[in-house]
Amino acid sequence: MVGQQLSVSDQLLEQGEKRLNLIGRHAGILMHAYQTGELDSLAVNEGVLRNLLNARIIYQPESGQGYRLRAPVAQLIASLVVDERRRSIQADVADKLEVIRGQVDAFRKAQRLGDMHLGELKLHIIEERVHDLVSEFDEAIHSLWNRLNTDFGFAANLDEKMAENQRAQNQIERLLDGLSMIDYDECIALADGHVKLRHLLVVHLQRRTSLQRASMLEIQHRMIELMSRFREQQSRSLLVSNMAQFLRQHPDLKVSDYTEQSQVPNLFNQACAIQGAAHLDVNDRQAQSETLTALHEALKQTRHLRNDDVASSESAQATEFTHDSVLETQQRQLKQDVDQFFVDVAQSQQPQSALDYLAQSALSWPGEIWLFQVLSEYETLAKAVQAQLPLHRQERAVSRTNDVQIIEDIIVTPPSRAA
Amino acid sequence: MMTHGPLIEALLNGEFICAQRFPEYHQQLQDEALKSQINDYLRPLNRTVSEVADGSVFFLSYQRLDKQGREHLRQQFTQTLATLMPLLEWLTLIQEALGHDSTLVPGDTVKLPEWVMACEDNPSLKQRLAHLAKDRFFNSQAETVDAQIKQIAKRLVEHGYLMQPHHDRPYFIVTGKVDYLIDVIRFIRDEENLPVEENPEQEALL
Numbered sequence: 001m002v003g004q005q006l007s008v009s010d011q012l013l014e015q016g017e018k019r020l021n022l023i024g025r026h027a028g029i030l031m032h033a034y035q036t037g038e039l040d041s042l043a044v045n046e047g048v049l050r051n052l053l054n055a056r057i058i059y060q061p062e063s064g065q066g067y068r069l070r071a072p073v074a075q076l077i078a079s080l081v082v083d084e085r086r087r088s089i090q091a092d093v094a095d096k097l098e099v100i101r102g103q104v105d106a107f108r109k110a111q112r113l114g115d116m117h118l119g120e121l122k123l124h125i126i127e128e129r130v131h132d133l134v135s136e137f138d139e140a141i142h143s144l145w146n147r148l149n150t151d152f153g154f155a156a157n158l159d160e161k162m163a164e165n166q167r168a169q170n171q172i173e174r175l176l177d178g179l180s181m182i183d184y185d186e187c188i189a190l191a192d193g194h195v196k197l198r199h200l201l202v203v204h205l206q207r208r209t210s211l212q213r214a215s216m217l218e219i220q221h222r223m224i225e226l227m228s229r230f231r232e233q234q235s236r237s238l239l240v241s242n243m244a245q246f247l248r249q250h251p252d253l254k255v256s257d258y259t260e261q262s263q264v265p266n267l268f269n270q271a272c273a274i275q276g277a278a279h280l281d282v283n284d285r286q287a288q289s290e291t292l293t294a295l296h297e298a299l300k301q302t303r304h305l306r307n308d309d310v311a312s313s314e315s316a317q318a319t320e321f322t323h324d325s326v327l328e329t330q331q332r333q334l335k336q337d338v339d340q341f342f343v344d345v346a347q348s349q350q351p352q353s354a355l356d357y358l359a360q361s362a363l364s365w366p367g368e369i370w371l372f373q374v375l376s377e378y379e380t381l382a383k384a385v386q387a388q389l390p391l392h393r394q395e396r397a398v399s400r401t402n403d404v405q406i407i408e409d410i411i412v413t414p415p416s417r418a419a
Numbered sequence: 420m421m422t423h424g425p426l427i428e429a430l431l432n433g434e435f436i437c438a439q440r441f442p443e444y445h446q447q448l449q450d451e452a453l454k455s456q457i458n459d460y461l462r463p464l465n466r467t468v469s470e471v472a473d474g475s476v477f478f479l480s481y482q483r484l485d486k487q488g489r490e491h492l493r494q495q496f497t498q499t500l501a502t503l504m505p506l507l508e509w510l511t512l513i514q515e516a517l518g519h520d521s522t523l524v525p526g527d528t529v530k531l532p533e534w535v536m537a538c539e540d541n542p543s544l545k546q547r548l549a550h551l552a553k554d555r556f557f558n559s560q561a562e563t564v565d566a567q568i569k570q571i572a573k574r575l576v577e578h579g580y581l582m583q584p585h586h587d588r589p590y591f592i593v594t595g596k597v598d599y600l601i602d603v604i605r606f607i608r609d610e611e612n613l614p615v616e617e618n619p620e621q622e623a624l625l
Contacts, residue, residue, distance in 0.1 A: 157520040235617040236601055239615065240511060242617065244510075253613075260489075267603055272491050400585070
């Protein structure tokens with residue numbers, strides 16, 4: 001009996017291979033038929049046509065009419081090329097469950113009779129059916145996600161998109177109904193006492209389908225959201241075109257002034273801008289002398305701190321860790337030079353670039369360290385002094401895609417002395 | 420509150436905060452607690468945060484209206500009304516030109532070369548474009564399609580309906596202010612009882 005079974009499957013194997021080859025050999029005309037809906041019978045000779053007919057790849061709905069692809073072949077292509085227009089979703093779970101039930105019965109019978117081979121075969125079939133069931137849901141979920149993620153891009157217009165969305169929602173309903181037909185109690189009963197069956201019907205099936213259910217609920221949620229977006233788009237488009245048309249027809253439409261209402265609607269209540277930047281009076285001579293005094297005070301303070309060997313800025317703190325007297329001396333010198341820079345700027349008439357000053361004074365500090373020190377010293381100045389000595393950073397972005405700003409130079413503007 | 424300085428500054432500058440132009444600020448304003456904190460801060464300035472188009476857009480409104488404020492609003496309203504028609508014409512024109520099946524929504528991309536090509540290939544679109552470009556709002560004296568479209572895009576950026584992510588690349592993103600525009604149209608229609616339908620079923624009945 002087993003031998004007979006084997007020879008049957010051998011025959012099947014051979015035939016299947018032949019027919020798959022047939023599809024491969026005529027892939028061009030079959031794809032053409034898939035696209036146009038009808039096989040170009042002039043492109044093939046009669047022998048090929050007969051072979052394709054016998055292989056159940058194409059059929060002729062009525063004599064005299066053209067040849068078409070059989071539905072499973074069209075489905076196979078749709079699924080291979082992820083063609084959402086044609087991909088259909090099978091939700092007939094009941095039938096598959098029925099088959100599984102029948103096969104489990106047969107398996108039990110074979111076990112009782114001690115027929116190991118038949119038992120193995122049945123177990124194999126059950127496994128195949130369970131995987132079939134699970135993968136069909138997987139395929140459906142994949143197809144639905146794909147439609148969602150492309151916003152139903154395959155549909156030509158909004159109306160069609162909405163129809164497709166509705167169709168997908170109905171499919172989800174049916175899929176969920178299908179999933180709910182899987183009765184886990186029954187699965188447990190079916191698998192009773194057999195490790196492999198238990199693994200298949202309880203562990204595998206249950207885990208996968210509960211994931212699938214969650215996935216489908218999520219898709220359903222998104223579909224509904226997308227639908228409402230489509231609806232909004234649709235009504236918005238109609239609103240825009242109808243309003244444009246109405247205004248064209250009524251060019252002198254008088255609209256009442258809503259801003260006269262005691263409660264102006266939010267839409268028409270946009271406050272005028274308040275400029276955030278403050279401007280100071282640079283011609284105030286009184287303030288000028290104040291600036292200079294304050295600056296003088298500030299510098300005196302920092303000098304006093306330096307003498308006490310207390311770090312007053314972060315850069316100074318950083319060098320403390322080295323405990324290197326040479327570095328400390330250098331740092332002090334740098335601070336002094338920067339202080340001098342501020343004093344010079346405050347007494348000069350023109351805005352002064354920090355880098356230009358560095359070059360003019362023949363100081364040996366590297367530009368980057370100089371700018372950093374100018375900035376950190378500026379931060380230690382009193383706010384009032386800062387206001388009198390506006391500091392401007394010349395910045396540029398690192399690149400077009402990276403918005404990190406690099407400070408290229410610093411310009412300090414002295415208080416104006418013009419009367 | 421210090422960390423929200425830039426957001427408040429943008430608001431005070433009279434900006435429309437939408438998810439396209441200021442994604443970070445727009446996100447921050449979703450937080451009701453923060454919004455009321457900002458409102459507290461703005462109270463002495465007679466400003467309050469307004470939210471329109473289902474939270475798509477935020478901007479500052481007067482909290483109390485004095486004579487000056489009302490005058491400002493009146494002028495602004497007159498301007499809004501004057502821009503309504505050109506903006507609607509722009510929306511319908513670009514929808515047709517780009518072959519979209521719906522009007523532009525925030526986040527959509529508008530590529531100028533595509534738009535130019537569509538208008539150059541179609542005499543009717545070209546004529547409508549020329550007419551639109553001459554409108555006082557867009558105010559273009561240009562003769563070529565390319566220059567007209569550039570001027571229209573420039574004005575739309577100035578008024579915050581479009582933004583240009585890269586100054587040297589001719590593509591634009593539609594901002595949330597378009598949602599605001601739609602809200603304005605709906606409001607006017609409802610207030611004035613205009614027979615302007617937006618429901619496909621009812622339109623079919625008419």
